[in-house]
Amino acid sequence: MPELPEVETIKRELKPNIINKKILACIPLRSDVIAYPKPKTFCRAIIDERVTNVTRKAKYLFLELTNEKKIVFHFRLSGTISLRKLHVKPERFTRVIIKINGYQLFFNEPRVLGRIYLLKGKKRLPFLKGLYNLGLEPIADAFDLPYFRNKIKGRKAKIKALLLDQSICAGVGNIYSDEALFHAGIRPLRRAKRITIRETAKLVRTLKHVIQKGIDNYGTSVSDYHRTDGKDGNFQKFLYVYGKEDEPCKVCGTKIVLTKLGNRSTRYCPKCQK
Numbered sequence: 001m002p003e004l005p006e007v008e009t010i011k012r013e014l015k016p017n018i019i020n021k022k023i024l025a026c027i028p029l030r031s032d033v034i035a036y037p038k039p040k041t042f043c044r045a046i047i048d049e050r051v052t053n054v055t056r057k058a059k060y061l062f063l064e065l066t067n068e069k070k071i072v073f074h075f076r077l078s079g080t081i082s083l084r085k086l087h088v089k090p091e092r093f094t095r096v097i098i099k100i101n102g103y104q105l106f107f108n109e110p111r112v113l114g115r116i117y118l119l120k121g122k123k124r125l126p127f128l129k130g131l132y133n134l135g136l137e138p139i140a141d142a143f144d145l146p147y148f149r150n151k152i153k154g155r156k157a158k159i160k161a162l163l164l165d166q167s168i169c170a171g172v173g174n175i176y177s178d179e180a181l182f183h184a185g186i187r188p189l190r191r192a193k194r195i196t197i198r199e200t201a202k203l204v205r206t207l208k209h210v211i212q213k214g215i216d217n218y219g220t221s222v223s224d225y226h227r228t229d230g231k232d233g234n235f236q237k238f239l240y241v242y243g244k245e246d247e248p249c250k251v252c253g254t255k256i257v258l259t260k261l262g263n264r265s266t267r268y269c270p271k272c273q274k
């Protein structure tokens with residue numbers, strides 16, 4: 001669930017608190033969450049290293065450490081991070097605790113699908129294939145009409161599936177794709193090749209807009225996602241279709257429809273979206 005705006009929020013909130021600080025301890029409460037290397041090796045390798053930067057790529061978060069090490073957080077469906085003072089007890093779904101000079105970083109994951117990796121130097125891990133195959137993020141300047149048009153042109157796939165394709169729209173997930181399609185007036189199940197240039201241009205604009213607005217509002221808290229201090233994000237107040245099935249459309253009053261795209265759910269307004 002955490003998409004680009006949620007992970008960007010986590011990055012912005014962690015960075016000022018943990019940069020230049022030393023990792024003091026690593027406590028896996030569910031060791032399978034540490035996917036690489038083995039939990040013991042992982043913990044031993046990060047202790048005593050200093051955090052040199054906190055960065056993000058699409059939906060991945062990185063703690064860059066001294067000695068060319070890099071912790072990768074992949075949140076998957078329900079992973080989040082909270083940052084707490086040292087005396088605070090772990091939360092219900094805390095799977096890994098990393099103690100960083102004065103703080104504890106809790107990696108919380110109710111569904112235990114999210115994973116943590118440690119990279120060293122330029123070494124690539126085969127199971128992080130998704131990370132090496134990312135397209136542009138919609139907020140990048142280079143994500144423009146020619147880029148996007150070129151990716152979707154002539155494709156039989158449904159437009160929503162292409163918005164969820166990380167090699168095309170890095171960082172986009174179910175929330176922001178549903179919202180961008182609503183504002184562009186395009187139904188999620190339309191085939192990409194049937195979408196006009198004018199509609200494509202509009203979709204590029206609405207994608208950039210909803211993602212930027214998501215960042216400005218600290219992400220969307222509708223289920224598991226919270227900010228690193230436990231507070232909710234704000235973007236749920238600006239949702240038009242995501243999670244709004246059976247509610248009247250805020251624009252035209254028609255009931256929002258819930259449908260399926262493969263195994264993903266998708267919502268749209270049958271009147272506002274063609």
Ligand SMILES: [Zn+2]
Pocket residue numbers: 249250251252253254269270271272273
């Ligand atoms: Zn409507």
